Amino acid sequence: MPTNEELLLLDLWVSPFSTRVKIALAEKGLSYKTQEEDVLGGKSDLLLKSNPLYAKVPVLLHNGKPVVESTNIVYYIDETWPSPQLLPACSYGKSTARFWADFIDKKVFDAGRNIWQSKGEELEAAKNEFIDILKKLEGAMGDKDYFGGDKFGFVDVILIGLTTWFYAYEKYGGFKIEKECPKFAAWVNRCKERDSVAKNYIDPERTHEFVGLLRKMHGVE
Amino acid sequence: MASCVQLLGASASPFVNRVQMALNLKSVEYEFIEENPNDRSERLLKANPVIKKIPVLIHDGKPICESLIIVEYIDDAWNNGPSILPSDPHDRALARFWAAYIDDKWFPLYKKLREASTEEGRKEILDSIFEGLVLLEAAFVKCSKGKPFFGGDNVGYLDIALGCYMGWMKATEILIGVKWLDEINNPGLAEWAERFYSHSAIKDVMPETSKLVEIYKMYQARRNQLLVDNPQDGFCCFLACMF
Numbered sequence A: 001m002p003t004n005e006e007l008l009l010l011d012l013w014v015s016p017f018s019t020r021v022k023i024a025l026a027e028k029g030l031s032y033k034t035q036e037e038d039v040l041g042g043k044s045d046l047l048l049k050s051n052p053l054y055a056k057v058p059v060l061l062h063n064g065k066p067v068v069e070s071t072n073i074v075y076y077i078d079e080t081w082p083s084p085q086l087l088p089a090c091s092y093g094k095s096t097a098r099f100w101a102d103f104i105d106k107k108v109f110d111a112g113r114n115i116w117q118s119k120g121e122e123l124e125a126a127k128n129e130f131i132d133i134l135k136k137l138e139g140a141m142g143d144k145d146y147f148g149g150d151k152f153g154f155v156d157v158i159l160i161g162l163t164t165w166f167y168a169y170e171k172y173g174g175f176k177i178e179k180e181c182p183k184f185a186a187w188v189n190r191c192k193e194r195d196s197v198a199k200n201y202i203d204p205e206r207t208h209e210f211v212g213l214l215r216k217m218h219g220v221e
Numbered sequence B: 001m002a003s004c005v006q007l008l009g010a011s012a013s014p015f016v017n018r019v020q021m022a023l024n025l026k027s028v029e030y031e032f033i034e035e036n037p038n039d040r041s042e043r044l045l046k047a048n049p050v051i052k053k054i055p056v057l058i059h060d061g062k063p064i065c066e067s068l069i070i071v072e073y074i075d076d077a078w079n080n081g082p083s084i085l086p087s088d089p090h091d092r093a094l095a096r097f098w099a100a101y102i103d104d105k106w107f108p109l110y111k112k113l114r115e116a117s118t119e120e121g122r123k124e125i126l127d128s129i130f131e132g133l134v135l136l137e138a139a140f141v142k143c144s145k146g147k148p149f150f151g152g153d154n155v156g157y158l159d160i161a162l163g164c165y166m167g168w169m170k171a172t173e174i175l176i177g178v179k180w181l182d183e184i185n186n187p188g189l190a191e192w193a194e195r196f197y198s199h200s201a202i203k204d205v206m207p208e209t210s211k212l213v214e215i216y217k218m219y220q221a222r223r224n225q226l227l228v229d230n231p232q233d234g235f236c237c238f239l240a241c242m243f
Helices: A016-027 A045-050 A070-080 A091-116 A120-141 A154-173 A182-192 A204-217 B014-025 B042-047 B067-077 B089-106 B109-115 B119-144 B157-163 B166-176 B187-198 B209-221 B223-229 B234-241
Strands: A007-011 A033-036 A059-062 A065-068 B005-009 B031-034 B056-059 B062-065
Touching: A007 A016, A007 A045, A016 A070, A016 A154, A045 A059, A059 A070, A065 A070, A065 B089, A070 A154, A070 B089, A091 A120, A091 A154, A091 A204, A091 B062, A091 B067, A120 A154, A120 A182, A154 A182, A154 A204, B005 B014, B005 B042, B014 B067, B014 B157, B014 B166, B042 B056, B056 B067, B062 B067, B067 B157, B089 B119, B089 B157, B109 B119, B119 B157, B119 B187, B157 B187, B166 B187, B166 B209
Parallel strands: A007 A033, B005 B031
Antiparallel strands: A007 A059, A059 A065, B005 B056, B056 B062
């Protein structure tokens, strides 16, 4: 990367969406600075100015210009620094990757939230819905090693960061992904062997603790 | 060898219209296969087993789903003519951001408007819709950079993302007597809408406003039954949300 490029990531340590961006940056061998945002306490002026509509992290500032929404940021990173390419080369492969990235964004985190925010019968329904989503994703992967095929690619980047919260969902939902969706579990472990993922993967025990705090804040416990 | 392009859709669906606009911009010939939103065909369920919705573009036998993803596919697959997505990655990120805002935050307000049970609630949502239009006016100024469209000199991704709703917005102006865009509050967008509507790739895509009003009234009569029968159907929910 040329020395006049400046990358600053407005970050929250526990955010699976920030993790997603960090993995993408690492895949491209990009160096960047981070600024930790206290999203529960007080957001910085820079965050409020960079993302005035949502005031959310992550935000990537490239030479001072902000890009917001984590999936958008990953697209931006892939388009600005094309090597190694995360999206497939062919148009159809790209559209399939975009479809699954969109599916993941619409379904996974919300389904996880439904687990940790609920109890009793609602919890059981939330757990079943979550497992169903993972099974659909297993179907998308087929018998390949990654969503990208033989290579770790765009959809893998989009999804793997979210799995840092799955241990918390397992604990509160009373299930194990290894048992319900073994292919999915194997994919997670395969991804965690990559440097970009291993270096940025948040300790699941810490996210579990954080989700516990969220539950208290939401009056679930 | 000429490629085979089919579009599974319903002509009054703004999501389907997006795809038609993109195909027209690239001068792609295609076969339009009308799907009944109330009765999903085997063909649709096979082409889109995960989401089960129109539109689906089938190109040489391969299905592509989700309207904005299809628009990007069309831009990638046919590189004749001007690009639909901006070329600069930062401008692309901005276009995708606003398209997501329109689909996920702003247009769903119309459904909330329909569901509002009190006059106060209704006014609050109307205010939110107009606040959204203020944001979109600013987005237009920023993205267009003084040129006629969000995409600059040519109709682009964000023009299509917002413009597809214009037909139905004109219909609701007639149905509920609210004017969404005017020269005083949204001068940029008001002029843009007229330009967009009369563009050669766009003008024959959306049904006439009077036809949309007629379709709406017809579905309104069956609205509750539709929601019971097809709660997942985006287009039916879309129609059901239009008052």
